[in-house]
Amino acid sequence: MELSKERTTVARMRAGTTGTVLEIAAGHALSRRLQALGVRPGKKIGKVSSMFGRGPVTIRIDNMEVALGFGMADKIMVELDSK
Amino acid sequence: MKILLMGNPNVGKSVVFSRLTGVKVLTSNYPGTTVGFTRGHMKLGDQQVEVVDVPGTYTLEPTCKAEEVAAEMLREGDLVVDVVDATNLERNLYLTLQLLERAAPVIVALNIWDDTKHRGINIDVARLEKLLGVPVVPTVGLTGEGMKELVIRIPEASSPAQASRTHEERWAEVGRIVEQVQTISHRHHTWLERLGDASIRPFPGFLIAAGVLLASFLVIRYLGEGIVTYVSEPLFDNYWAPVMMKLSTLLGSHGFIHDVLVGKLIDGQIDFAQSFGILTTGLFISFGIVLPYVFAFYLVLGFLEDLGFLPRLAVLLDNLMHRLGLHGYAIIPTLLGLGCNVPAIMATRILESKRERFIAATLISIAVPCASLQAMILGLVGGYGLQYVAVVYGTLFAVWLVLGFVLNLTVKGFSPELLIEIPPYRLPRLGPSASKLGTRMAVYLREAVPIVFLGIFVVTILYAAGVFDRIASFAAPVVSGIFGLPQDAVSAIVIGFLRKDMAVGMLGTLGLDAHQLVVGTVVLAMFFPCIASFVILARELGVRDMLKATAIMLIVSLAVGGLLNLAL
Numbered sequence: 001m002e003l004s005k006e007r008t009t010v011a012r013m014r015a016g017t018t019g020t021v022l023e024i025a026a027g028h029a030l031s032r033r034l035q036a037l038g039v040r041p042g043k044k045i046g047k048v049s050s051m052f053g054r055g056p057v058t059i060r061i062d063n064m065e066v067a068l069g070f071g072m073a074d075k076i077m078v079e080l081d082s083k
Numbered sequence: 084m085k086i087l088l089m090g091n092p093n094v095g096k097s098v099v100f101s102r103l104t105g106v107k108v109l110t111s112n113y114p115g116t117t118v119g120f121t122r123g124h125m126k127l128g129d130q131q132v133e134v135v136d137v138p139g140t141y142t143l144e145p146t147c148k149a150e151e152v153a154a155e156m157l158r159e160g161d162l163v164v165d166v167v168d169a170t171n172l173e174r175n176l177y178l179t180l181q182l183l184e185r186a187a188p189v190i191v192a193l194n195i196w197d198d199t200k201h202r203g204i205n206i207d208v209a210r211l212e213k214l215l216g217v218p219v220v221p222t223v224g225l226t227g228e229g230m231k232e233l234v235i236r237i238p239e240a241s242s243p244a245q246a247s248r249t250h251e252e253r254w255a256e257v258g259r260i261v262e263q264v265q266t267i268s269h270r271h272h273t274w275l276e277r278l279g280d281a282s283i284r285p286f287p288g289f290l291i292a293a294g295v296l297l298a299s300f301l302v303i304r305y306l307g308e309g310i311v312t313y314v315s316e317p318l319f320d321n322y323w324a325p326v327m328m329k330l331s332t333l334l335g336s337h338g339f340i341h342d343v344l345v346g347k348l349i350d351g352q353i354d355f356a357q358s359f360g361i362l363t364t365g366l367f368i369s370f371g372i373v374l375p376y377v378f379a380f381y382l383v384l385g386f387l388e389d390l391g392f393l394p395r396l397a398v399l400l401d402n403l404m405h406r407l408g409l410h411g412y413a414i415i416p417t418l419l420g421l422g423c424n425v426p427a428i429m430a431t432r433i434l435e436s437k438r439e440r441f442i443a444a445t446l447i448s449i450a451v452p453c454a455s456l457q458a459m460i461l462g463l464v465g466g467y468g469l470q471y472v473a474v475v476y477g478t479l480f481a482v483w484l485v486l487g488f489v490l491n492l493t494v495k496g497f498s499p500e501l502l503i504e505i506p507p508y509r510l511p512r513l514g515p516s517a518s519k520l521g522t523r524m525a526v527y528l529r530e531a532v533p534i535v536f537l538g539i540f541v542v543t544i545l546y547a548a549g550v551f552d553r554i555a556s557f558a559a560p561v562v563s564g565i566f567g568l569p570q571d572a573v574s575a576i577v578i579g580f581l582r583k584d585m586a587v588g589m590l591g592t593l594g595l596d597a598h599q600l601v602v603g604t605v606v607l608a609m610f611f612p613c614i615a616s617f618v619i620l621a622r623e624l625g626v627r628d629m630l631k632a633t634a635i636m637l638i639v640s641l642a643v644g645g646l647l648n649l650a651l
Contacts, residue, residue, distance in 0.1 A: 015284065029146075032250070036141035037504060038174035040254065049284040055402045056411065056501045058283050063170045063202055065507075067283070067398045069410070069500025 006080040011057055011073035013047040019078040021045050026075040034076070037066055045078055084132040086125075086237070087156060089182065090166035091175050092139030093506050095194045097121075098224035098515065099166055100136035103234065107522045108136060110515060111388035112506050113415065115139070115433035118149045120156060127237060135160070141174070143181045148432045148440075162188050162240050164233070169193045169221065170202055172265055176257045179215065183245050189217045190240035192233050196221040203270035211264040216243035225512055279508040283395045292399050295392065303379045304461060310375035311462070319355055319371050327353050327363055343543045357592045365539045368459070368588050369532045374524075376458035380422050381523045389511035389519075393418065394503055401501050407487025408442045408494060409434070410501040416443055420451035422523070424616040427451070428623055438496035442487065444624055445632040448612040449639060450483035452583075455531060459587035460604050467597040474651075478605050482643055486635070530615065531582065538581040542574070542589070551577070565641060566602050567648040569593055579607045581614055598651040602644055609640040 013019065021043045024031045038061050039045075048058040054070040088096045088103075092114030101108055104123030110116060121136040140153040157163070165182055167175040182189050191211075199206060212219040218236045222229035248256065282291045327345055334341040336348065345353065346360025355367035387393060393415050397404075401411030413434055420427030424447055431443045452460065464471045491498075545551050554577060555562075555570040562573050571593050579586035590603045611633070612620060621629040 032142070032144065033146050033502065035250075035254070036146075036174075036177065037502070038171070048280055049288075051285055051398065051402060053402055056398050058398060058505060062173060063204070064174065065279075065283075065505035066503070067394070067401075067411075067505050068502045069401070072500050072502060 005082060008078060008080060009074045010045065010047065010059060010068075010076040010078055011050070011054075011070050013057075013078060013080070015047050015049050017080060018044065018046045019080040022077040022079050024076050026072070030072065030075070034068075034072070038062065038064055039066060039068075039076060084127075084130065084161045085159060086132055086134045086162045086164060087137050087160035087187075088134065088164050088166055089137050089153065089157070089178070090139060090194075091141055091168060091171075091178060093504065094139065094166050094168040094175065095224040096139060096166045097136050099164070099192060099194060099222065099230070099233075100134060101518075102224060102227055102230045104134050107518060109519055109522060111385075111393075111519075112391040112509050113388065113394050114504050114506070115149060115412075115415070115430075116388075118152075118429055118432040120152060125234070127234070140178065142178060147435045157182075157185065157187070160187050162190070162237070164192055164237070164240075165189050166192045166194050166224075169196050169199045169206060170204060172204075172206065173257055173261045176260060177253060180245070180248065180253050180256060183215065183217065183243055184247050186242060186244060188240040188242040190233070190237055191215065191217060191219040192229075193219055193221045194224050196229065197223045197226070201270075201273070203268040205266045205268070207264045211260070214260050214263065216245075217241050225515055275508040275510070279391070279395070279505075282392070283398050283505065285399075288395070288399050292396055295387070299383045299387070302383050303376065306379040306382070307376035307458065307461070310378070311372055315371040315375055319367055323366070324353055324355070327360075330362070339543070339547065342547075343540055346539075356588065359539060359542065359589070359592065361536045361539045364588060365536050365585075368584055369535050372462050373455045373458045373531075373584050374527070376461070377422070377454045377527050378520070378524060380454040380457075381520050384418065384422060385516050385519050385523075386511055389509065389516050391506045391508045394505045397501070397503065398505070405498070406491060407446070407484070408491030408498050409439050409487070410498060412501060412503055413439065413443045417447060417451055420447040421454065421457070423453045423455075423527075424448055424451065424612060425619050428616060428619045431623065435499050436496060438494055439498050441624060441628050441632070442490045442494060442498075444620060445490065445635060446483055446487050448616050448620060448632060449609050449636050450479050450486065452479060452608045455527075455582070455584035456587065456608055459584045459591075460608075463587055463591050464597075464600055464604055467600065471597050471601050474601050475604055475608070478643065478647060479608060482609065482639065486639060490635075531584075534613075534615070535582050535585050538578055538585050541581065542578055545574070545577075561641070565645040565648065566606055568595070568599055568603055568606075572599075572603055575603070576607060576610060579613065580611055580617075583607060583613055598648075601651060602647050605647055606640050606644040609636065609643060611636060611640075 021041050043061050046060040050057040056067050057073045058067045088100050090096050097108045097110040097117050103125045106123035108121045117138045123134050137153045137156045138149040140150040143154050145151040145154045165179050218239045220233045282288050331345045344360050344362050346358030346363050349357050358364050397411035397414050400414050404411050416427045416430040419430050427447050428444045431440045434440050551574040555573045558573045559570050562568050575586045575589035586607050
C-alpha cells in the first residue's frame with residue numbers, strides 16, 4: 001500500500017502535474033455546475049496552467065479543458081499522482 | 084412539427100442547423116456563440132417542419148440566461164436532435180440522459196466524429212444506440228458528413244421515457260454506458276494542442292496574445308485602408324461621380340429633391356465626403372469607407388473565433404476584468420462590440436449575473452467604438468496623423484478601464500468567477516468561415532445602410548426646417564463652452580443617435596482643426612448609443628437599467644469631452 005499520497009487543491013497544484021479528483025467542497029449550486037462540466041470525484045485531472053495573482057487556473061479532464069477561477073479551484077480536492 | 088437542436092455548448096449545433104435548414108447562422112469555436120434561438124425549416128419526407136437552434140446547455144438546470152432559454156424551449160419541442168460532441172462523450176451524455184427522461188422523442192447526432200480518430204477515441208456506435216434506446220448517427224457538421232443519414236433517421240427518433248434519475252444515478256449510468264462503448268488509445272499531442280496550451284499559460288501566453296492583437300489591428304487597418312484607396316475611392320471618383328453630376332444637372336443643380344439625393348455641390352462639384360446626399364455621401368460612407376473596414380474586421384474576428392483563440396484571451400485577461408466587475412469571458416462581447424454594439428450587447432447573455440450584464444453592456448455602449456465608427460475615425464482623424472488616432476483610442480480605452488473600475492465599486496451585487504470550457508484550437512475552414520463573413524456583411528448592408536439613407540433624409544429636412552439652428556443655439560453652452568466645438572457640431576451629435584459613422588462624416592464637413600476633431604469624435608463615440616444599440620439595451624437590460632446606463636453615458640461624455648478639450 002502506498003503511504004500518504006499528497007493531497008491538495010486544484011488551485012494549488014503545479015502546472016504539469018496530474019492527480020485524481022477526491023471531492024468538491026463547494027455549495028450545491030457550484031458543485032452541480034462543476035460536475036455538469038465534467039469535474040467530478042474520481043476523474044483523472046491534469047493541471048495545464050495557472051495565472052499569477054490568484055488568477056484563473058486551467059485543467060484538463062478527459063479530452064476537455066476547463067478554465068475556472070482560483071476560488072472555485074481551491075474547493076476541488078485532489079490526490080496527486082506520485083511521480 | 085417542431086424539431087429542437089439541443090446539446091452542450093460548442094458541440095456544433097449551429098453548424099448542424101445550417102446544414103439541415105440552409106439558414107445561415109453565426110458559428111464559432113467557443114461556447115456561447117448562440118445566445119438566442121434561430122428558427123428555420125427543412126423538408127422531412129413531404130412535410131415541412133420547423134427546426135430550432137437552441138443555445139447550448141450542460142444541464143436542464145440552467146445556470147445562466149442562455150441556458151434558461153434552452154430549458155424553456157424544451158417545452159415547445161415535438162422532437163429533439165441531441166447534438167453530442169463525440170470527443171467528450173461522457174460529459175455530453177449527461178444531458179442526453181436528462182433529455183431521455185423527458186417525453187419528447189430523441190435522436191442523437193454524434194458530431195465532431197472526424198476528431199475522434201486523431202484523438203485515439205473509438206466509439207461503438209451500434210452499442211451506444213442499443214444502450215440509449217434511440218438512433219445514434221455519427222456526423223461531421225463542418226463537412227456535412229452523415230447529415231443525410233441523420234435526416235433519413237429523424238423519423239426513427241424515439242422516446243424510451245426512462246424513469247427520472249437523481250443526479251448521482253444519472254452520472255453512474257453515464258459511467259456504465261461510456262465504459263461499454265468507448266475505448267481510448269494513447270496518442271501524441273499535436274502542434275495545435277501544444278500551441279493551445281502555450282497560449283493559456285502566462286508565459287508565453289501574454290506575448291502570443293499581444294502579438295495576435297497587434298497583428299489583428301494592423302491587418303484591419305491596412306486591409307481596410309487598402310480597399311478604400313485602391314478599390315472604393317477610384318470606383319466612386321471615376322465611375323460614380325460623372326453619373327451623379329448628370330443627375331445633378333437633370334435635377335437643376337439645387338432644390339429639395341436635389342439636396343436629398345445629390346446633396347450640396349462644393350465649388351460646382353460633387354464631394355463625396357461633404358455633399359451629403361443619399362446617393363453621394365450616403366453611398367460613399369456606407370460602401371466606400373465603412374464596408375471595407377467592416378469586411379476587414381470580420382475577416383480577422385472570424386478567424387480568431389473559429390480558431391478558438393477568444394476563450395484563451397478570456398483566461399489571460401480574467402484578472403484585469405475582475406477589477407472592472409466582470410470576469411474574463413466578458414472580453415468576448417467586448418471584442419464583438421468593436422464590430423457592432425448590437426450583437427455585442429446581446430452576447431452579454433453569456434455572463435451569469437445581472438450586475439455583470441449591466442456593467443458589460445454599459446461599458447460596451449459607452450467606450451467600445453463599432454467598426455463603422457472606427458472606419459470613420461481612421462479615415463477622418465487619421466488624415467491629421469496617427470498620433471491623433473492614438474489619442475482617440477487611448478481616451479476610449481482609459482474610459483473603459485476607469486468607468487469599469489468605478490462601476491465595480493458602485494454597482495450592487497457580486498460578480499461570479501470564471502468557469503468556462505476551453506475548446507481545442509481548430510484550423511478555420513474556408514467554407515464555413517467565408518460563409519460567416521458573408522452573413523455578417525449582409526447584416527451590415529441590410530441593417531446599417533438603410534439607416535444611413537434615412538439619416539441623410541432627416542438631416543436635409545431638419546436643416547431645411549431650421550431645426551438644427553434652434554438646437555444649436557440651445558446647446559451652444561455645452562457644445563462650445565465645454566467641448567470647444569463650433570455650434571454646428573450639435574447637428575452631428577444629434578445625428579449620432581441614428582448612425583455614428585454618418586455623424587463623424589458630418590464633423591468632417593465643419594472644417595474643424597485636429598484638436599476639435601479629436602474631441603468631437605471621442606464625444607460622438609461615447610455620447611448616446613446609436614438607435615439600434617439603444618433599442619437592444621432596453622430589451623436586454625430593461626428600461627430602468629437602460630436609463631441608468633444612459634445617465635452614466637451623458638455624465639461621462641460631458642466630463643471626458645470637457646477634460647479632453649482642456650488637456651489638448
